[in-house]
Amino acid sequence: MLLHIIARGKIGRSPEAELVERYLKRISWPVKLTELPDRGGTIPPLPGNSVTVALDERGKALSSADLAKLLERWRDGGKREARFLIGAADGHGDTGREGADLLLGFGPATWPHLLVRAMLTEQLFRATAILANHPYHREG
Numbered sequence: 001m002l003l004h005i006i007a008r009g010k011i012g013r014s015p016e017a018e019l020v021e022r023y024l025k026r027i028s029w030p031v032k033l034t035e036l037p038d039r040g041g042t043i044p045p046l047p048g049n050s051v052t053v054a055l056d057e058r059g060k061a062l063s064s065a066d067l068a069k070l071l072e073r074w075r076d077g078g079k080r081e082a083r084f085l086i087g088a089a090d091g092h093g094d095t096g097r098e099g100a101d102l103l104l105g106f107g108p109a110t111w112p113h114l115l116v117r118a119m120l121t122e123q124l125f126r127a128t129a130i131l132a133n134h135p136y137h138r139e140g
Helices: 015-026 064-076 094-098 113-131
Strands: 002-008 031-036 051-061 081-086 102-105
Touching (some): 002 113, 015 031, 015 113, 051 094, 081 113
Parallel strands (some): 002 031, 002 081, 051 081
16 A cells, blocks of 8 residues: 655755655655645645545544554555645635645644644554564553
8 A cells, every 4th residue: 555645845955855755764664755845836636546644733643553554544444545635824714724634633732734744654664563563562
């Protein structure tokens, strides 16, 4: 299953970009990052039998283990792509939220959208590491 991150805004050369790249390289599953401008741009067509996750401050907070279980269920259920949408500084509009299969949040705080990329890539690495029985994740 492809993990596809579609993010608004250009990350450029920044500490956040370095973190994103570090975790993208460590994810053992197929992974793709698509950047779109803050406004406009065309979201790539969603392949059939895929799932869309919108990152949103109102979204459901999942533990790393629960995210791993969700990815496992989607993968084992034959999903072709899990698409993760990260909005620009103003987030997603109502249409973007309504079109998602899941709203995922990193708690009630508002996070900078560039930092959310780093947080998401780390959580995707952690979830795939959990599924691979890699020692990276430690339950506390």
